[in-house]
Amino acid sequence: MDTPTPSRILTRILSWFCREDRIEEIEGDLAELFFERATTSNIKKAHMFYAWNILKAFQWSNLKKFTQMKTSKGLLINYIITSVRSLRRNRVYALINYFGLTLGLSSVLFAFIAIQYEYSFDRFAESDNIYRVVLHKQDQAKMNYSSNVPYPMATAIRNEIQGAGKVTGFHYSEMEKVKYDNELRYVNNVVFADSEFFEVLNFEVLSGNPKRILNSPGQALITDEMSMVLFGEADPIGRIIKLADENIEIAGVVSSPTQTHLDFNLIVSYPTLSSQFTADFDAINSWSMVLSGYCYLKLPSNDNLQSVEKRLYQLVQKYHEGTEKENNNYYLQALNDIHFNKRYADPRISTVSKDYLLILSSVSLFIMIIACINFINLNTAMASRRAREAGVRKVLGARPGQLINQFVLESMILTLVSLLSAMFVTWLILPFYNTFMNKELVISFSDHTFLIGSTALFVIVSLLAGWYPAFMISQFKAIRALKSEYSSVTLKGAGLRKFLVSFQFVISQIMIIGTLIVFSQIEFIRNKDLGFDQDAIITAPLFSRDSTELRKLKSILLQHKDIKHVSFGLGAPTSNNDLGTSFTFTNKENLEEANIRLKTVDNDYMETYGLRLLAGQWLTSSTTWQSKKNEFVINESALNAMGIENPIDVIGQNIELGINHMSGPIIGVVQNFHVRSLHEEIPPTVMLYFPRLHYEAGLKISGLNVPETLETIESAWQSVYPDEILQYTFMDDLLDQFYIQDKKILLLFNIFSWTSIFIACLGLFGLIAFTIHQKMLEIGIRKVFGAKSLHIIWILSTRLLLLVCAATIISFPLAFVAMNRWLEGFAYRVDISPFYFILALLITLLITVGSVGYRAFKASIINPIRILRNE
Amino acid sequence: MKRTTLGEFEELMLLLVAYLGDEAYGVSVYKELVKETGRALNISAVHVALNRLDEKGLVSSKYGGISAERGGRRKKYYSLTTAGKTILSETFELRKRLYQRISFS
Numbered sequence: 001m002d003t004p005t006p007s008r009i010l011t012r013i014l015s016w017f018c019r020e021d022r023i024e025e026i027e028g029d030l031a032e033l034f035f036e037r038a039t040t041s042n043i044k045k046a047h048m049f050y051a052w053n054i055l056k057a058f059q060w061s062n063l064k065k066f067t068q069m070k071t072s073k074g075l076l077i078n079y080i081i082t083s084v085r086s087l088r089r090n091r092v093y094a095l096i097n098y099f100g101l102t103l104g105l106s107s108v109l110f111a112f113i114a115i116q117y118e119y120s121f122d123r124f125a126e127s128d129n130i131y132r133v134v135l136h137k138q139d140q141a142k143m144n145y146s147s148n149v150p151y152p153m154a155t156a157i158r159n160e161i162q163g164a165g166k167v168t169g170f171h172y173s174e175m176e177k178v179k180y181d182n183e184l185r186y187v188n189n190v191v192f193a194d195s196e197f198f199e200v201l202n203f204e205v206l207s208g209n210p211k212r213i214l215n216s217p218g219q220a221l222i223t224d225e226m227s228m229v230l231f232g233e234a235d236p237i238g239r240i241i242k243l244a245d246e247n248i249e250i251a252g253v254v255s256s257p258t259q260t261h262l263d264f265n266l267i268v269s270y271p272t273l274s275s276q277f278t279a280d281f282d283a284i285n286s287w288s289m290v291l292s293g294y295c296y297l298k299l300p301s302n303d304n305l306q307s308v309e310k311r312l313y314q315l316v317q318k319y320h321e322g323t324e325k326e327n328n329n330y331y332l333q334a335l336n337d338i339h340f341n342k343r344y345a346d347p348r349i350s351t352v353s354k355d356y357l358l359i360l361s362s363v364s365l366f367i368m369i370i371a372c373i374n375f376i377n378l379n380t381a382m383a384s385r386r387a388r389e390a391g392v393r394k395v396l397g398a399r400p401g402q403l404i405n406q407f408v409l410e411s412m413i414l415t416l417v418s419l420l421s422a423m424f425v426t427w428l429i430l431p432f433y434n435t436f437m438n439k440e441l442v443i444s445f446s447d448h449t450f451l452i453g454s455t456a457l458f459v460i461v462s463l464l465a466g467w468y469p470a471f472m473i474s475q476f477k478a479i480r481a482l483k484s485e486y487s488s489v490t491l492k493g494a495g496l497r498k499f500l501v502s503f504q505f506v507i508s509q510i511m512i513i514g515t516l517i518v519f520s521q522i523e524f525i526r527n528k529d530l531g532f533d534q535d536a537i538i539t540a541p542l543f544s545r546d547s548t549e550l551r552k553l554k555s556i557l558l559q560h561k562d563i564k565h566v567s568f569g570l571g572a573p574t575s576n577n578d579l580g581t582s583f584t585f586t587n588k589e590n591l592e593e594a595n596i597r598l599k600t601v602d603n604d605y606m607e608t609y610g611l612r613l614l615a616g617q618w619l620t621s622s623t624t625w626q627s628k629k630n631e632f633v634i635n636e637s638a639l640n641a642m643g644i645e646n647p648i649d650v651i652g653q654n655i656e657l658g659i660n661h662m663s664g665p666i667i668g669v670v671q672n673f674h675v676r677s678l679h680e681e682i683p684p685t686v687m688l689y690f691p692r693l694h695y696e697a698g699l700k701i702s703g704l705n706v707p708e709t710l711e712t713i714e715s716a717w718q719s720v721y722p723d724e725i726l727q728y729t730f731m732d733d734l735l736d737q738f739y740i741q742d743k744k745i746l747l748l749f750n751i752f753s754w755t756s757i758f759i760a761c762l763g764l765f766g767l768i769a770f771t772i773h774q775k776m777l778e779i780g781i782r783k784v785f786g787a788k789s790l791h792i793i794w795i796l797s798t799r800l801l802l803l804v805c806a807a808t809i810i811s812f813p814l815a816f817v818a819m820n821r822w823l824e825g826f827a828y829r830v831d832i833s834p835f836y837f838i839l840a841l842l843i844t845l846l847i848t849v850g851s852v853g854y855r856a857f858k859a860s861i862i863n864p865i866r867i868l869r870n871e
Numbered sequence: 872m873k874r875t876t877l878g879e880f881e882e883l884m885l886l887l888v889a890y891l892g893d894e895a896y897g898v899s900v901y902k903e904l905v906k907e908t909g910r911a912l913n914i915s916a917v918h919v920a921l922n923r924l925d926e927k928g929l930v931s932s933k934y935g936g937i938s939a940e941r942g943g944r945r946k947k948y949y950s951l952t953t954a955g956k957t958i959l960s961e962t963f964e965l966r967k968r969l970y971q972r973i974s975f976s
Contacts (some may be wrong), residue, residue, distance in 0.1 A: 005942070006942065022918070022922065024934070024942075024944050024945060024947065025896075025897055025918065025946075025947040026897075026915075026949070027895070027942065027944050028897075028941040028944030028946060029898045029901075029914060029918070029940050029941075029947060030914070031898035031940075031942035031944060032898050032940055032941045033898060033914065035940050044931055052913075053913065053914060053915065054914075056913040056914075058914040059915055059918075059919050061919055061922065061923070062919065157950070352905070554951065673943045846919070
């Protein structure tokens with residue numbers, strides 16, 4: 001058996017804090033006690049005892065005396081004075097460092113605030129125990145994820161699953177019509193919640209008893225902000241508003257929710273919910289229809305998570321029918337995950353991917369590192385300028401530690417000034433970011449995390465940037481320093497500088513490649529053929545599904561010469577307005593089922609949006625206005641889902657839709673058009689005439705006399721729907737919204753990468769200026785011996801250019817992997833071609849030549865007499 | 872020389888160092904102290920006290936030889952200085968005088 005020894009780490013800790021003249025005694029005595037314990041008692045106890053003794057040895061009188069810290073006040077003032085003097089003498093270099101550090105620190109502070117903001121979402125009491133029920137629905141092609149669940153879910157969980165804790169179910173409506181005092185308004189985000197809503201999600205109730213209100217039909221709570229909009233300063237309690245056709249009494253006030261995925265203006269009691277709020281579908285009691293129902297629960301303990309999920313599966317078996325029994329399953333999604341998880345998100349909720357935050361933080365850290373590298377490079381290169389000072393101090397008795405302190409102090413002064421400027425810069429840019437990204441970030445100097453974070457940042461950056469140069473200077477030999485034997489030529493550190501400069505190039509190249517690829521992907525999306533026309537199309541909501549009204553509207557609109565086509569349907573080809581359902585078809589005499597998206601259209605839809613027919617025909621006016629029979633047009637994806645290649649073959653085949661069991665023949669096939677954004681594949685889609693679901697009008701206009709055309713449209717709406725407010729949208733704008741997030745990220749990426757490249761250039765510029773200064777003599781002599789200017793420039797810049805090329809070895813693979821991952825988020829994407837990499841290399845070469853070239857050129861044309869005269 | 876006063880714990884230390892003679896070092900003093908007083912003490916208290924006495928000049932210290940059971944570290948032996956002996960006897964005299972005036976009935 002090995003003889004036990006006291007833990008090395010603990011001993012190391014002791015020697016770290018303990019005075020040197022006492023270590024021997026203490027360590028020896030403790031070791032002796034340890035060995036004794038180890039033999040008399042067991043080893044584990046001996047170790048514990050040893051650790052305890054080490055801890056107890058942490059006594060004030062045993063602590064190392066920080067002789068370096070005992071710097072007298074006079075010396076400290078002297079340090080500050082010399083620091084300021086040296087910063088002033090090397091003004092250009094100090095400014096380069098200042099700008100670099102300020103930009104670097106600003107980006108880190110900014111990223112810090114941005115990340116802190118995103119993580120402060122959805123903070124409720126016992127947040128960690130709150131979950132949302134989500135639906136996973138399998139079809140042949142893929143898994144579909146949704147946060148919408150059947151309406152009876154909450155009740156079923158409450159009654160049948162023990163240990164599920166508090167459960168709330170609610171209907172969420174994006175927009176409802178509210179009438180008060182004969183004035184009509186649209187109120188966004190209306191929740192129809194059951195009585196446990198506030199017990200699961202503890203939004204702040206300002207007045208009223210939420211449990212009672214949410215149990216009584218016809219009652220609601222209003223947010224303080226919405227109350228201001230509707231009623232002004234007056235007390236909202238007891239006022240009656242008209243929501244759709246219901247009279248609702250406001251019985252309570254909630255404070256407006258902030259920083260939550262669940263934004264609302266009005267919470268109506270669940271018993272008020274009727275089919276008029278669910279598009280006339282009888283969905284409220286149905287397990288097979290999923291509209292906009294949600295279910296949240298707060299578990300008593302997270303240990304119940306698995307058992308509750310298991311019981312959810314039993315609910316599927318009990319309530320679902322047919323294929324849904326096998327294909328549907330419910331899971332619990334943690335509340336803390338909602339803000340970051342795109343998978344279940346509705347389009348209306350903006351999620352932030354953790355990848356984005358990762359990119360933001362790493363990019364800002366990179367910028368910080370680049371700035372620190374500048375600092376290290378410039379200061380080690382210029383160390384020779386401080387050699388004499390260091391020598392004199394050493395002769396006068398300064399220890400290496402004291403010199404380190406002095407030079408770290410110098411970097412601290414610079415860092416502090418930069419940090420203060422960075423706070424100012426961050427404060428300046430936050431409002432821009434907020435309007436741009438639609439967020440509400442604030443810089444708060446009283447916030448503890450922010451203060452601790454900035455202090456830590458200050459210490460880390462000043463040490464990271466300042467320690468190595470300070471250490472290097474402190475190691476100078478006094479005599480050699482005084483004899484001026486240290487010059488930048490004889491100094492070590494050139495290898496380190498080369499390494500750090502190539503590291504900067506690696507970062508810059510990755511950022512450039514990233515920017516290029518993001519840019520071309522977004523251009524690709526914007527220019528991709530969506531499968532339909534998007535120019536000169538206006539969409540506007542329809543407020544009723546009454547056929548006489550719609551016919552009237554259409555005829556008024558078509559009277560105008562600049563309105564070419566008018567069509568009604570559920571929504572434009574690319575929009576979030578579609579329904580998911582299943583359809584059954586015969587494939588080689590087998591009955592098969594598949595999922596399909598459903599869009600309701602009319603006879604003018606194809607012409608309005610310019611869809612391209614592949615086979616068969618479009619719905620005709622005779623089928624649409626009169627007949628009751630169903631006829632379907634499908635897209636290519638649906639054709640593929642049915643396993644048929646030639647579109648002609650499918651014409652006439654009968655299919656049955658899951659929704660209302662509608663069946664009929666397929667009469668036409670259209671070329672694929674993008675149903676959702678290009679992030680997603682084109683799903684199988686069926687189009688049919690179903691006027692109960694006509695919610696949007698599409699108008700193809702000529703594009704001439706636009707203001708007049710718009711006026712006509714407004715007056716047409718006014719005459720058919722006198723009670724409503726028209727909100728029309730241009731199709732281009734609508735499409736842009738799909739990619740707005742990507743575009744914004746592109747812009748941010750651009751700003752960040754150019755900032756980092758700028759700082760890196762600054763550093764290069766400073767470094768080359770210094771090198772040239774040191775090499776003046778060499779240049780002079782070379783010129784005397786007949787070297788050409790070009791040759792001199794070549795000598796000065798080849799090394800750097802070689803470093804640029806060397807950096808590609810690391811930057812190219814890294815950039816490839818990173819960008820590949822980003823592109824995977826798009827179903828339709830550009831290929832990563834070598835072009836981007838070559839371009840990035842050329843750009844970095846160009847930038848290097850640009851920042852080096854001017855100085856090198858100036859040096860090369862200098863008259864050698866001027867340099868050599870003094871020698 | 873400035874007059875130094877002696878705390879109770881310091882007095883115990885001095886007595887133990889004197890008693891242990893050539894064998895007075897951290898662990899032996901600690902063990903003896905625990906054995907005699909029965910107090911639950913940590914050895915660091917002993918170290919701090921001995922070093923303080925050293926600084927006051929009441930004990931002197933010197934290092935002994937290396938031994939294996941101490942992980943290669945030397946023992947630091949303490950012995951009473953003249954000042955230490957003086958103050959110890961002065962304290963003793965004072966106590967004795969005072970005790971003699973008391974009648975324990």
